[in-house]
Amino acid sequence: MENKIKKSIVTSKSNGLSKTKVEAPHRIHVRKTYKLFIDGKFPRTESGRFTALKDNQGLVIANFCRASKKDLRDAIVSNRKVQNDWAKRSAYNKAQILYRIAETLEGRKAQFVEGLVLEGYSSAKAKNEVNASIDLLVYYAGWSDKYIQIFSTVNPVESAHFNFSYPEPTGVVTILAPQSEGLLGMISHLAPVIIGGNTCTIIAADKYPLTAVDFAEVLNASDLPGGVINILTGQRKEFIAHASTHMDVNAIVFSDLDVNDKKTVQINSAINVKRAVDFSKEPIQSPYRILNCNEIKTTWHPMGI
Secondary structure (H helix, E strand, O other): OOOOOOEEEEEOOOOOOEEEEEOOOOOOOOOOOEOOEEOOEOOOOOOOOEEEEEOOOOOEEEEEEOOOHHHHHHHHHHHHHHHHHHHHOOHHHHHHHHHHHHHHHHHOHHHHHHHHHHOOOOHHHHHHHHHHHHHHHHHHHHHOOOHHHHHOEEOOOOOOEEEEEEEEEOOEEEEEOOOOOOOHHHHHHHHHHHHOOOEEEEEOOOOOHHHHHHHHHHHHHOOOOOOOEEEEOOOOHHHHHHHHHOOOOOEEEEOOOOHHHHHHHHHHHOOOOOEEEEHHHOOOOOOHHHHOOEEEEEEEEEOOO
């Protein structure tokens, strides 16, 4: 047996005594079970389905949960449950948490580089993407206490009122992560969404489930409250119609949908007037990504009272 302990007898010449040397046993590796990330926990999909991730040689790297519509509904319920609390947190606290995520990711760079290489990246490209992802988290953390100042306005009116407009969170957002990048694409979507006070559920890219689940563990190890970010792995095509028609989703974010899928999202979003936000129109470093997932609220206040 592989795990049988082997013993060998070694005789010491100095004192004639024999000593027993116990060799380390051959151990069975603990295989990781890749799950979803919902409400700060790691549940299995209720459907029991899975999908296999294969390397360039066609060998199976691991099996991942293939999330269902029920999993998406559960994730959105958890988003809604914590959305008000997250929106009310100070800009400073949200920035702290996003920076903590960057710190945790920095400490696990080697793991993410290895994962991206398994998913088909070259080593150099993987290192560049992990570094860019960390930098992007810090970039959006820096905008947390600034974007409201930039996008707020005092409006001129002829009546005896103060009239001012400022951005507020849209609410619950569903993100269709781009298929072209494993880590940077996902972070470039979620960072501006949550720094703007929203909660979100991410449908991970079909090609990069390993990176998505590893990033869920980074989130779990940070100070992020459960339910602010949920991550589902599976087949993105299955979720486009359901996410865009869900009545408790306030916005759906994407960047690489084809013409037909984009049309489906835009038509379905009109059902409850949710925002259909195409992030491809903005560079990955842009405060307008934050603004596009915010609503502008205008307040009138009479003068002299």
